[in-house]
Amino acid sequence: MDFRQYYRCPWHPGLQTVYQKKKGSTEIIITALTAPPGKTFKDIEILPWESVLPELLKRITETTENKFLILLSTYSNEENSRIAKLFPEINLIIGADRRKGNISPQIHDNCLITQTTKQGKYQGVLDITLGSIRKWGLNSDEEAANLQNKLGSLNWQLSRLEEKEQRGEKEKKRRKAIKRLKTEKQELNRQLSSVQKTIEEEKRSGTRNDCFTNRFIALAKNLPDDQATRIKVGNLNEAIRDLNRKAKETAVKSPDTSTSSLSYNIAGSEVCGTCHPSQEDFWKKTRHAKAYETLVGKRKHFDLSCLACHLTLNMQNATTANMQQKTLLGYPVELQSVGCETCHGAGKKHSIRPEQFHMVKNPAEKVCLTCHTEEHDNNFEYDRKLQLISCPTD
Ligand code: HEC
Ligand code: HEC
Ligand code: HEC
Ligand code: HEC
Known part of the structure; x- marks a missing residue:
């Protein structure tokens, strides 16, 4: 295939709808954005995102009701967060900022931005559970389990310290620790009841946030080539x-x-x-x-x-x-x-x-x-x- 033709989109130079697939009732749309390269090509013009994204996104959002929009972008991380701010319809940006390595997922204005470093040096899995509303949030079940684990280990620490205290080994440092742990316990309980409320609310109304987990792994440098x-x-x-x-x-x-x-x-x-x-x-x-x-x-x-x-x-x-x-x-x-x-x-x-x-x-x-x-x-x-x-x- 001619390399140049591959890049040229007759309607939107530098930008193409790459992929569209239905998952459940959600339409997953992946589109890509190429930052104007250092190189100039004789017969191709690559326009900046400011001039191509508005129209393209309008086209996509006009025709698709329930969608999850992914943007692959070679722009810098800073530029990607600007894009996220201006276009709330984008749900996920996967970057390829050459100056950055791994960027663990971060939510900017309800858009998740992330990247693994270039040239296959890292592998990453980003698991997304689509909810019923297009808003990033926590996986409530997982979060509740997490908080419960934390509470468990905290209770164990507390009971050990209180045992010593009862045996009459009074110590200023220990008292301070007990006080600190008790405040932490209160806070965890507060968070747990709030998550449990969310779970009940989700069950009642049938709405759920989108949520994600990720694992990015660095590959060893001396890994043999295929x-x-x-x-x-x-x-x-x-x-x-x-x-x-x-x-x-x-x-x-x-x-x-x-x-x-x-x-x-x-x-x-x-x-x-x-x-x-x-x-x-x-x-x-x-x-x-x-x-x-x-x-x-x-x-x-x-x-x-x-x-x-x-x-x-x-x-x-x-x-x-x-x-x-x-x-x-x-x-x-x-x-x-x-x-x-x-x-x-x-x-x-x-x-x-x-x-x-x-x-x-x-x-x-x-x-x-x-x-x-x-x-x-x-x-x-x-x-x-x-x-x-x-x-x-x-
Ligand atoms: C964009 C400019 C650029 C291009 C294109 C480029 N090089 Fe280099 N190359 C450099 C620079 C700059 C250094 C010095 C790096 C340093 O001092 O650490 C270098 C150093 C080297 C070295 C010696 C240092 C080392 O890494 O062992 C080799 C060998 C080399 N280049 C080979 C290549 C080959 C082969 C290609 C084509 C596949 C290539 N270069 C393309 C800029 C370039
Ligand atoms: C025929 C002799 C001659 C040759 C050949 C020559 N230079 Fe010079 N260069 C000079 C002289 C004389 C000066 C001082 C000019 C002045 O101070 O007015 C100078 C000054 C400079 C300076 C200081 C900045 C300036 O212009 O005052 C640089 C840098 C320099 N030369 C680089 C080069 C490079 C690179 C080349 C090869 C492309 C080169 N020169 C070839 C004679 C030469
Ligand atoms: C990688 C960049 C680089 C290359 C290649 C290079 N120079 Fe320079 N040259 C410099 C820098 C940096 C200075 C220092 C300028 C200063 O200190 O103000 C300098 C200074 C000079 C000066 C001025 C010295 C003075 O009087 O202050 C001359 C003349 C010069 N270079 C000639 C050459 C010549 C001739 C060659 C090739 C044989 C060459 N340079 C290759 C970077 C380079
Ligand atoms: C045309 C491309 C080019 C430009 C411009 C260039 N370099 Fe390099 N530089 C190289 C390459 C290629 C090497 C490695 C060469 C090799 O090892 O074969 C290198 C090597 C070096 C090294 C290692 C030198 C040594 O002897 O160990 C330094 C330091 C360096 N460059 C500094 C600079 C600086 C500073 C400038 C700007 C003033 C500059 N270079 C501009 C291509 C460039």
Whole structure:
């Protein structure tokens, strides 16, 4: 299937009704929301949720009476709670916030928001018991049992302490504990009678809240991969590598030298080094200078999904998003690895007339973050890492 077509919904770009199924008298509807990605696609526009959700939800709620609406969302957790606030008809949001791991279920304005962390590192079971009214609440039976357990253990503690007290072992600390436990007991009894009232009320009126329980489990890091899947992924990677190897041969034979090419205004680290030898010596000792070799070592230098961050591109005004990936395969040899101009901007003009055309001296944090994304570097702190790669002054 063409990847792009998969994403394109002719009516609501970036948004599709995925799934609809009846359970009892409740219609379960799952719909999904894609946050506009860093990447831009030539023929697809992904609109923000503000402009697509109102109309879509109106359509869904118009036609369905008794429904339970689930939204899968790649937006941030904060954005998801904004969505929950604005659209009370959504009952459950399952997130995929890249910056967060597990988020245990939390009720925001009667919408449950939760996520398990990405890439299969966690498994989660969220058990939902649908009630007769669309309002999140406690499972009263379970809650009553829970409170009863707590009361039981509290009573046992109390009786032990009171026994000692009767034997005449008077102690200030113990008296305090007894007093505290008695207050707790009162509170538990109060909660229990309130839950019991709810249970009676539910029985009488026949209404029940929606309720949930969840178990999220972290998988051990050293858990072996599934062999069959591993072989499939390996074969797919081989096939991609072969295709790209062929594409590279053509790209090298006729490199893109147009003024619009990614490398057009870039001189290359070797040129910079002729006038800035001390910075070049320093840079050569950093891993940036070996970034391309790293890919070669992994046999990944034909892989378009790796190259963008392991080459010298002008990051001052580019994002990995707007790179025409094909040209990366035939990228000039002297611009392999993360060179000077990645941080200081393209410097062809500066290399000819340095006093007239100046370079960026301090690369801003956002320059680093185009490559040091959460996915590839999960402990990037600008100030600390900047020190490690700051070139020396002459
Ligand atoms: C022909 C020699 C020459 C070459 C080649 C050269 N520079 Fe410079 N560079 C200079 C001089 C001279 C200055 C000081 C300019 C000034 O103070 O007016 C300078 C200054 C800089 C500065 C400080 C900011 C500024 O512009 O004042 C940076 C950063 C820099 N160069 C990076 C680079 C990079 C990266 C390259 C390669 C693309 C490069 N230079 C190539 C001579 C050169
Ligand atoms: C074009 C992508 C790219 C940009 C932009 C970039 N980096 Fe990197 N950085 C990398 C890659 C790739 C590596 C790992 C290279 C390897 O090991 O092969 C790396 C490695 C590093 C390291 C480890 C260096 C060492 O020698 O141990 C530090 C620190 C670092 N980067 C800091 C920064 C900072 C700070 C910025 C912004 C000023 C920045 N990087 C901008 C791609 C980039
Ligand atoms: C979005 C930018 C980006 C992309 C795309 C990218 N990398 Fe990197 N890579 C980095 C950065 C940044 C580092 C340095 C991380 C650090 O210093 O901890 C790095 C480091 C590495 C390292 C050395 C450190 C390690 O983890 O062993 C290897 C190997 C590597 N990348 C391979 C790859 C491969 C293979 C691909 C393609 C599947 C790829 N990279 C795609 C940014 C990227
Ligand atoms: C990963 C980003 C990065 C790369 C790659 C990089 N630099 Fe730098 N460079 C810096 C930072 C950060 C500073 C420090 C700026 C400061 O302290 O004000 C700096 C400072 C400089 C300066 C100014 C020093 C001064 O006089 O204050 C020059 C010149 C320079 N770099 C040249 C180069 C050259 C040449 C290369 C490649 C051989 C290179 N840089 C590669 C980040 C980088």
